[in-house]
Structure formats: structure tokens, C-alpha cells
Amino acid sequence: MKLAFFDTNNDGHHWFYNSELMINLAKQQSLEIIYITREITKEQVLVLKRNDIEVIKLDEGNNSKLLTKNFFQQFRFLKDYHKAHNIVKKKKIDLFINLYFDRYIIQYFLINKKIKTINVLHWVPNNKIKIKILSYFNNKRDIFVVHTGDAKHKLNKINEKIEVTELSYPVKNHSGYNKLSTLSLGIDNLKGKSLLYFGGTRYDKGLDILLQALRLVESNINIFIVGKEDTFDKKFIENEILDIRPNIKVITKLDYIPEEEVLQYFDRTDGVILPYRAFFNGESGVLTDALQMGKPVIVPDIIHFPKIINQYKNGIIYKVENVEELAKAIDILATNYDQYYLNAKRASVEIINNRSSSNFAAKFYDIINLVK
Structure with a gap:
């Protein structure tokens, strides 16, 4: 055939x-x-x-x-x-x-x-x-x-x-890939958990919502923004983080990430945030990568996202496009990380086997x- x-x-x-x-x-x-x-x-x-x-x-x-x-x-x-x-x-x-x-x-x-x-x-x-x-x-x-x-x-x-x-x-086969060093990712000597926003900075992916939420976060966290510049460019991001609290550090890598390097960023961070807008409508490769890498996730209450979190108990669901709820979700994950991490690791085994x-x-x- x-x-x-x-x-x-x-x-x-x-x-x-x-x-x-x-x-x-x-x-x-x-x-x-x-x-x-x-x-x-x-x-x-x-x-x-x-x-x-x-x-x-x-x-x-x-x-x-x-x-x-x-x-x-x-x-x-x-x-x-x-x-x-x-x-x-x-x-x-x-x-x-x-x-x-x-x-x-x-x-x-x-x-x-x-x-x-x-x-x-x-x-x-x-x-x-x-x-x-x-x-x-x-x-x-x-x-x-x-x-x-x-x-x-x-x-x-x-x-x-x-x-x-x-x-x-x-899901990708992530065994045997070359891990990035802590120095190349900028993770060395950082305090608190490191959370990842991954993918192009398109409007539907809601990076601006995340940046607004960071002003309300109380925990010590590091936010990695990794992906190709799109709707929200480097200048916009720099302006948005000028007045965030000193307990938060934002690290950006605004470039196209080759496919063979993608999972390295998930491996080197502690969790993943999806601040997507309400009209986002499809499968999320970012969520799939987070699931297989055993990383806790923060997701909005849209499409199939809540079903996944309710099934595996591997993250937090917040009201879509709600800045206050997103900030609260980040604080909850940072405070109760071990609980979500263990669930995420269990989910990872099942997902890798089935998918x-x-x-x-x-x-x-x-x-x-x-x-x-």
C-alpha cells in the first residue's frame, strides 16, 4: 500500500x-x-x-x-x-x-x-x-x-x-539525551523552585497573564521563559518585570529551541506553567512534555486540562485568565511541591508506557x- x-x-x-x-x-x-x-x-x-x-x-x-x-x-x-x-x-x-x-x-x-x-x-x-x-x-x-x-x-x-x-x-523518547549544564541554563545558585514557560510568546499562550501574576506571587521562585519571540517581545517582557518583587527571578531565552534540546529545559526545571487564554483550543505539546518528564503543572480550567490534572493529581487548576488565581496557584505549588512532584512522577511512568x-x-x- x-x-x-x-x-x-x-x-x-x-x-x-x-x-x-x-x-x-x-x-x-x-x-x-x-x-x-x-x-x-x-x-x-x-x-x-x-x-x-x-x-x-x-x-x-x-x-x-x-x-x-x-x-x-x-x-x-x-x-x-x-x-x-x-x-x-x-x-x-x-x-x-x-x-x-x-x-x-x-x-x-x-x-x-x-x-x-x-x-x-x-x-x-x-x-x-x-x-x-x-x-x-x-x-x-x-x-x-x-x-x-x-x-x-x-x-x-x-x-x-x-x-x-x-x-x-x-511522547518523546527521553532516555539518553544530553542534559544541559546548570551553567548553560542559568540555574546555578538560584533560590527556590524553577518554573518553566515554554514555547513561542504568542498571544493565545498568555505570557502577559503570567507576567502580571508574578507581581502577586509571594514565594521565592525562578521563572524561565524559553521560546521564540512572537506577540510579546523581549522589550515587552523586560518592561513587565521591572516592578516584580525581589523574591522572583526571571530568566529568558527568546530563541527557537531545536527539537533535540526541548526536553532538556523540562528536565532542568521543577515545574511547568501554562497561562493559556480561554480560546486556546487543541492539544498542548508543552503539557505532553511536562507529563512525560514527571513535572508538576499549573493549567487553566479549559478544554481537557482539568481532566488530566484530576486524573493524576499532578498539578493545580486555576480559573483561566485570572491573574490572582494564577499567582495563588504558583504559591501553592511552591509551598506543597513534594506532594505534586510524587504524583507527577507516577503519572510519567504510565504516560510513557501508554503513549x-x-x-x-x-x-x-x-x-x-x-x-x-
Whole structure:
């Protein structure tokens, strides 16, 4: 059976998710795999080729500033999707797997296609146009894959005709990675617990909410802000922390973090904070990494987050976008850390066993067999 996987992005969690899934599936002798993509490094190509996965790279095209605007982005996505489907026809592919359907909902309905498709949806869209399009979907041949029960419920609420399969997000293999030194992370000689905000400083991830909450925190803590600058830049962060109390130290590393280094930051800190806004709507790779690394977490009461915390007792839930409650949660974690840490470690063992990349791929293979 010939499979074509499609995603133009191979940064961060994209690369981990895509490569682990394809490499594990490639072990099935009955499958022949090609990967249609655009932004991919030579090293990444070599990794896939060593596992008998053919890589087809789309043209880079125009990278002008116009592509940052939504209309031009959608046009670019349409071109990429159209090229991918031409390749699928030429290669006589049996099954097309869109690894990031979130980006191509509009394009999916614009392009006439006859091939069977699995659409992986990491986020349930908030965009009214995309929701409307999904509500009209009536193709029983294709399957949608989501990663939380909450996402499955929302998708079925939009359109009960959609066939949705829930598959928990895989966790990384964290054995044997090279740990960063305390000096390189800036953790040496710090007092109190070190808590991590990880990921791009986008508006939906609520870094500004966290910075406001720090003004009210009474415990001795260190906050690590690690990730690529986005909505909230370095200047904004520096201005926000000018008047925080001396018991709090903020350390920033505002750069893109290579995937092979991600877990090192979770390993070297004591807990993780997710100050996300109410409209955040999808699986969180940050939460997944915190869970597998056995780190206590502070999460808002949105989507599936409370269900996880209530199940494992490995963190604290606070009212979303409530600065006072977030500050209180940080103080509670700092004061009662050992209790949450032990629970987080127990949860880690279960999650690693159940959600390994190989188990994830095996379950995905079962889905592939449903649409043969």
C-alpha cells in the first residue's frame, strides 16, 4: 500500500510527530511511504531516507512579507495542497495523510479529489469560515484524527457525520539525551523552585497573564521563559518585570529551541506553567512534555486540562485568565511541591508506557487499515 504524508513544516513538534510516525510505520513491509513537504533540512531528509522514506520537496516559492497576511497565506496553502495532490496522482498513491489538516481545511474543500484521506486535526478551528466548511462535510470515505476527547466532542458537535478517531498525542523518547549544564541554563545558585514557560510568546499562550501574576506571587521562585519571540517581545517582557518583587527571578531565552534540546529545559526545571487564554483550543505539546518528564503543572480550567490534572493529581487548576488565581496557584505549588512532584512522577511512568511513539504508530496503522 502506497501512503503519502503531507506537511510543509518540520519545525519543533511537527518534526517529532511526523518523523516518529512515518519511521515507525515504515517498519511495516506492506507499506511504501513518501513524504511531501517544503521546509526541511538536509539532515532531516537523511533521517527519513535511512528509513526507506522517499522525500519530495515542494518549491520554496515566494517568501515575501505578503505571506504573513492571512489572504496570501491561504493562497500559498492552496498552491502547496494542489501540488501535493498532483504528486499523489502521478505516484498512484492509495492513501493521502494530511498531517496538519488545521492549515488546509479551506483548501481541502476547494480541490476536487478522489483519493482516500486521513486528516489529522491538532486544533478544532475557531475561524467561522472553517467551522462552516466542516459543517457541510459529507464524505464518509475519509477519517479525521484528533488527540483529545474534547476535540472529538467539538468536531462531532460541528458535524455529526464526520468520522472522528481519538488518538492520544505521542511522547518523546527521553532516555539518553544530553542534559544541559546548570551553567548553560542559568540555574546555578538560584533560590527556590524553577518554573518553566515554554514555547513561542504568542498571544493565545498568555505570557502577559503570567507576567502580571508574578507581581502577586509571594514565594521565592525562578521563572524561565524559553521560546521564540512572537506577540510579546523581549522589550515587552523586560518592561513587565521591572516592578516584580525581589523574591522572583526571571530568566529568558527568546530563541527557537531545536527539537533535540526541548526536553532538556523540562528536565532542568521543577515545574511547568501554562497561562493559556480561554480560546486556546487543541492539544498542548508543552503539557505532553511536562507529563512525560514527571513535572508538576499549573493549567487553566479549559478544554481537557482539568481532566488530566484530576486524573493524576499532578498539578493545580486555576480559573483561566485570572491573574490572582494564577499567582495563588504558583504559591501553592511552591509551598506543597513534594506532594505534586510524587504524583507527577507516577503519572510519567504510565504516560510513557501508554503513549510511546511505537504504540502511537501501531494505533495509527489500525486507522490506516480502516480506510484501505
